[in-house]
Amino acid sequence: MSNTATLTDRLRGIYRIPITDGLGATGGGEEPDNPHAFVRHFETPxxxxxxxxxxxxxxxxxxxxxxxxxxxxxxxxxxxxxxxxxxxxxxxxxxxxxxxxxxxxxxxxxxxxxx
Structure with missing residues (x-):
């Protein structure tokens, strides 16, 4: 993912937090196509x-x-x-x-x- 892609996501209130503990995703919020990232959505102006x-x-x-x-x-x-x-x-x-x-x-x- 390019820096610009993450910038536009962040401007839209979409944050992808990498999961680096070696266990992978364990609950809601993970992306179906990437079990090594947790996604949070926030309201944005x-x-x-x-x-x-x-x-x-x-x-x-x-x-x-x-x-x-x-x-x-x-x-x-x-x-x-x-x-x-x-x-x-x-x-x-x-x-x-x-x-x-x-x-x-x-x-x-x-x-x-x-x-």
Whole structure:
């Protein structure tokens, strides 16, 4: 589990406490798929849930860029992108547009959640 995953869980009031006594879980609260962690749920203010969603949205946008799933010139094969770059060229303007839209909350991931 990454630090960001645990951060978003904690923002949502979900705490996973590792069981390190060698005995494993002995009562309610353990995760069915991980008998070596005890899970506690706490009420959290709405702002924390909103922060967790924002972190996940930004992570999804970064992941989309790293996976090449953004408005890249390769999507305009065999022509050019909106900035005039051929599909075999890198286009810094396409990259800038992706991150500008992501930071403004206007990215493709925001319009199509789960894609």
């Amino acid at each position: 709405p702002i924390q849930k909103e922060a967790a969603r924002e972190i996940e949205r930004l992570r999804a946008g970064i992941r989309a860029y790293l996976d090449g799933d953004y408005e890249h010139p390769r999507r305009h094969r065999p022509g050019k992108c909106a900035h005039g770059a051929y599909y075999y060229e890198e286009c810094g303007s396409c990259i800038d547009a992706h991150f500008t839209a992501l930071l403004s909350g206007n990215s493709a991931q925001d319009r199509n959640p789960g894609s």
